[in-house]
Amino acid sequence: MLIGYARVSTDDQKLNLQMDALQQAGCAKIYSDHISGVKAARPGLSQALEIARAGDVLVVWRLDRLGRSLKDLIEIISQLDERGIELSSLSESITTTNNSGRLIFHLFGALAEFERNLIRERTTAGLVAARARGHKGGRPKALDSAKRQLAVKLYTEKQYTIVEICRLMGISKPTLYSYIAEINR
Template sequence: MNKLFGYTRVSTLDQNLDTQLDALHKAGCDEIFQDKITGVSTSRPALNTLLTQLRPGDTVMVARFFRLGRSRDHLISLLGEFARNGIHFKALDLGVDSTTAAGKLVLQIFSALAEYNRESILEKTRAGQLLAKAKGKHIGRPTGLDAEKFAKVKKALERGLSVAETVSLTGISMSSVKRYRKQLEKTSL
């Protein structure tokens, strides 16, 4: 049996959920999940619990459209995930209902705008990287070895310490220790 799940969120502990809860109760939600947390917070315990309970054919309803996601991109990502998994979505304040043609159109427009935004950001990033490279700036991990760290790793590995023990002893990152170990193996061949 398909369920109608409600979700509410307020940004601060002194705000209350009453108006959102009232609207969702009147709309007939079977179960309502509530978060009192800032919009930019990545931790949404109630939303995470809701997402684990959703099955194809279920509906997620919000009283206010912008309360579902922590950002525009997160909201669009959630809506895309719902669509891929056969989950319906309704926002009471905007009258958006993914089961209707008009609702699907609105959500597709939002999705297209988010994709355009992502592509635009990638283009700007690539252009900035090319410009920096043209000016002779190195992009990415620094080239070469840190002689001091390399010597520490070499000494630790020669003493028979494992990679994990070397990391613990030297404070050098796991990836660097492994990279230095590969260098040592190449030179000893």
């Protein structure tokens, strides 16, 4: 079964062009959204994906009507592929029902993975450079070294309960336990 999906971003845009093209393509059911592609929740798309079964084809007028970004598009296509649902884009004449269409989507996927790896490499290099300049990552300690030692001392002397120590020092139980573990290393 061919299942159509159409989306326009603003209220002044009309679905007519997309709906006509999807009907002409032979879609038995057509779902639509009047919502920006930036929004993650798209009820029409959710309905279309809900009723689609293995062997069905999700048909869109253009690929940008389906995904918010290349990454989002690839994720949707991967979900479709896992469920045995094909995808067809009318304007780009791309379909996963044939080998050349699948190749194009694999190339898209490879490019997206390459981009993710570049971002990861840049992030790692930035962190290494920051550490080399003496910057430490993570959240700063709630207490300075002397106060941390005092909190641990109060704990080991067992004159106060853990709740009392935490209230006195203005810290949480997990923070106190992490200070204890830090000093006992």
